[in-house]
Amino acid sequence: MGNASGVELKSAGMLCLEGVPVLRKYQQLDRFKVPPGFRGRSKMYVQLWWLVQSTLFAMSPQAMYLWRAWLLRLFGAKIGKNTVIRSSVRIPYPWKLKIGNHCHIGDEVRLYTYGEIEIGDCAVVSQRSYVCTGSHDYRSPTFDLFAKNIVIEAEAWVATDVFVAPGVTIGHGAVVGARSSVFRDIPAGSISFGNPARVVGQRQMKTGQTDGVVGSTLT
Numbered sequence: 001m002g003n004a005s006g007v008e009l010k011s012a013g014m015l016c017l018e019g020v021p022v023l024r025k026y027q028q029l030d031r032f033k034v035p036p037g038f039r040g041r042s043k044m045y046v047q048l049w050w051l052v053q054s055t056l057f058a059m060s061p062q063a064m065y066l067w068r069a070w071l072l073r074l075f076g077a078k079i080g081k082n083t084v085i086r087s088s089v090r091i092p093y094p095w096k097l098k099i100g101n102h103c104h105i106g107d108e109v110r111l112y113t114y115g116e117i118e119i120g121d122c123a124v125v126s127q128r129s130y131v132c133t134g135s136h137d138y139r140s141p142t143f144d145l146f147a148k149n150i151v152i153e154a155e156a157w158v159a160t161d162v163f164v165a166p167g168v169t170i171g172h173g174a175v176v177g178a179r180s181s182v183f184r185d186i187p188a189g190s191i192s193f194g195n196p197a198r199v200v201g202q203r204q205m206k207t208g209q210t211d212g213v214v215g216s217t218l219t
Contacts, residue, residue, distance in 0.1 A: 103120075111131050
């Protein structure tokens with residue numbers, strides 16, 4: 001088969017296996033491209049951050065929370081005061097990240113900032129949770145990449161090993177139970193659990209312990 005035929009097959013989304021043309025109906029990854037400007041910074045800048053993240057960030061002692069917050073701010077993140085971010089947290093594009101005051105981000109959390117992630121004051125994202133703003137259009141043969149922002153509002157708790165899908169908002173004070181998968185918005189003050197996560201109750205607080213008032217400052 002000549003070169004011209006090969007080009008025609010490729011443009012038609014076909015692959016030759018042992019000389020037999022095979023139509024690639026679902027995923028033509030040879031045509032996949034990252035959308036222009038998707039990363040929000042140049043490729044070199046992204047590589048620089050990944051180098052810093054794998055060394056100065058990841059190798060820092062556990063207690064160096066101020067150091068890690070400073071590194072994230074240096075690369076464009078907005079991080080509030082007294083926020084705990086573990087050294088095993090991974091963030092591909094910190095310039096798309098906002099975290100409020102007094103938050104806790106646990107070990108091995110993935111804040112997959114292909115789109116923007118905003119986390120409100122006093123929120124907790126527990127260990128091994130995956131907050132995922134990016135995905136692919138499964139209907140497109142070129143496997144188009146897209147991103148939708150995620151918001152975790154103030155005082156919410158995303159428990160261990162939770163998956164949060166693109167475009168989701170987890171409401172103020174909501175609790176998402178361990179190993180849940182969240183594909184839709186979670187109402188404020190609710191308790192949700194399961195795959196997919198569903199509301200199973202309301203968060204009832206002990207009396208006399210909710211007098212604290214804090215301001216919101218992202219820096």
